[in-house]
Amino acid sequence: xxxxxxxxxxxxxxxxxxxxxxxxxxxxxxxxxxxxxxxxxxxxxxxxxxxxxxxxxxxxxxxxxxxxxxxxxxxxxxxxxxxxxxxxxxxxxxxxxxxxxxx
Numbered sequence: 312x313x314x315x316x317x318x319x320x321x322x323x324x325x326x327x328x329x330x331x332x333x334x335x336x337x338x339x340x341x342x343x344x345x346x347x348x349x350x351x352x353x354x355x356x357x358x359x360x361x362x363x364x365x366x367x368x369x370x371x372x373x374x375x376x377x378x379x380x381x382x383x384x385x386x387x388x389x390x391x392x393x394x395x396x397x398x399x400x401x402x403x404x405x406x407x408x409x410x411x412x413x414x
Contacts, residue, residue: 318342322371327351329371331390344388347375 318333328350333342352370359365363380378389 316342317345322373324372325351327370327372329368329373329375331375344390347377347390 316333316335320331322329328348329352330346330348332345332348334345335343337343347368349368349370352368354369355367357365363378366377366379368375368377374393376389376391376393378387380387
């Protein structure tokens with residue numbers, strides 16, 4: 312992963328901000344998610360089942376959904392925008408499986 316390629320997407324509205332930061336790229340060329348920072352935000356975290364969590368974040372006039380799940384022993388994260396852009400990011404930044412995933 313190329314650590315020098317950093318991107319920031321920032322939304323601001325009503326005294327709240329939402330920033331999505333990427334750093335480097337995944338092997339397939341997509342940007343690697345680094346962090347999501349929200350100030351003045353509403354956050355909803357829910358466990359959907361044993362291996363899957365959902366999070367909603369509303370800030371900066373945007374509402375994003377994050378899905379965290381295990382797929383073939385690897386942590387998978389999907390980020391989607393509920394707005395008109397309907398943008399989706401999906402990726403796994405790790406280079407190897409979680410310890411004990413084969414057990």
